[in-house]
Amino acid sequence: MALVPVLLILAFCTPAAAQNNRGVWMWSSPSHPYGGSNVLGNSVKEAELIADFGAWNFDRIYASYGAQVLNDPPIVANWNASLDDVGMRSELLLGLVDFSPTSISNLVQTRLIDFNDARTDPREHVDDVHLDIEPHGSNAWKNGTGTDKRDLLYKLRDTYTAVRATLDQGGYPEVKIYADLPVWYDSTTAVSWTRGDRTQWFADIGVALDGITMMAYERSTLSSIQNGISWEVANFNGDIRVGLNVAEIGPGNTFADFEAVMTLASEIEAYYGTDITGVDFHAVIDYIDEAPTPTFNADFDVDGDVDGADWLALQRGFGILSGATSSDGDANGSGSVNVSDLVVFQEQYGQTLLTAAFVVPEPCGTLLSLAVFVGEFVFRGGLLFRTARICPTGVSFP
Known part of the structure; x- marks a missing residue:
């Protein structure tokens, strides 16, 4: 969940x-x-x-x-x-x-x-x-x-x-x-x-x-x-x-x-x-x-880790249908930003998502931060969202 x-x-x-x-x-x-x-x-x-x-x-x-x-x-x-x-x-x-x-x-x-x-x-x-x-x-x-x-x-x-x-x-x-x-x-x-x-x-x-x-x-x-x-x-x-x-x-x-x-x-x-x-x-x-083998990278700001700043890039770009780049939140090179990119982010996410999400006043930012908080709470309770099952290495929220 x-x-x-x-x-x-x-x-x-x-x-x-x-x-x-x-x-x-x-x-x-x-x-x-x-x-x-x-x-x-x-x-x-x-x-x-x-x-x-x-x-x-x-x-x-x-x-x-x-x-x-x-x-x-x-x-x-x-x-x-x-x-x-x-x-x-x-x-x-x-x-x-x-x-x-x-x-x-x-x-x-x-x-x-x-x-x-x-x-x-x-x-x-x-x-x-x-x-x-x-x-x-x-x-x-x-x-x-x-x-x-x-x-x-x-x-x-x-x-x-x-x-x-x-x-x-x-x-x-x-x-x-x-x-x-x-x-x-x-x-x-x-x-x-x-x-x-x-x-x-x-x-x-x-x-x-x-x-x-x-x-x-x-x-x-x-x-x-x-x-x-x-x-x-x-x-x-x-x-x-x-x-x-x-x-x-x-x-x-x-x-x-x-x-x-x-x-x-x-x-x-x-x-x-x-x-x-x-x-x-x-x-x-x-x-x-x-086909060329796809690459998966959710480090959208190219700073060496996947964190809250990358979450915000994904948030801004979510819904782009074509022409998206990595900086827009395209984690799989498809040219679009959708739930598949969210799954890659979930798999690669580091340790600072909650803090970054709460401090940046973006449209819908408060709602998104609350959503992540609720998702983290449910995850800790053992109800893992089904999408995580497609990530072989699993998912770990802070």
Whole structure:
């Protein structure tokens, strides 16, 4: 509980601001040390990865839990709570090629509804559903006629509708549904449907879905992204995100290096602004392999320690969405100042926070000092704020 009062007062004293807007797919990937099956349940790796998520400006994680959500639900619940504590959403990722409305609805029933029903702490809940259903990868599509392909997309539409009904009837109307789509489903030649059929299909899925991620793979320029998603941006009634494939890096591939991926992501965000809701990256294991290792430093005034002066820098900068530097309170190099930076500060904090907070007459300073005092009192009573759990070395207030 040590940081709860601080977070509440920071929220009160900071103008409303949007969350980070990047997401990542996290598959079980058992052969990779940071595949989901090797991270969940490993407290050190969980802490490391969630800290990295903050540095990378991720605010939503699309996680495929496999049988883990059924066989060891406390592990998934703990992971969800740890994400929730730093303002990140946990989305149940279901990826299938062969599917039916019934089979997908059954998965949502057992892996979200039944799972959430068994959790008394809402922080442990799965927040949303993320469907990566790809009928175009099936033999029925590859060997089918134009009519067969169109019928598969109608089955996909009906599956989205069935999942929405399952959630509503199961008591979770607030749970959102997102889906991954290739950029060419709007093509009248690739799918063999009329423009009217195409327009109606997207209108239909927009009733069940809250948003779509356009999988803009093998596209390295902003103009190629525009060419791929312009119809959806203009016509789809819901959130639109753009998916980039971090695995497409290297000689002869889509991107020369990781920096080229990040440059394109920034160009997409700058060009589309609020016309899209963010950029997603596939997949986390590739992102980890390619991205520079984040550094974490809450010594914002560069005086050799982390103390009350650094707390004030964090207080002033809290809520900055982009362009932040270390002097603004950016502890993880993300360019923003948010709860992830507060967690770094909590881990590295020295011995003088209370004194400095009380003596400097800042707006909201008294409230913040009181919040820290209350947080310290609760901490001494043994009720440790959940966020501290993602710091491997622990937390010690004076």
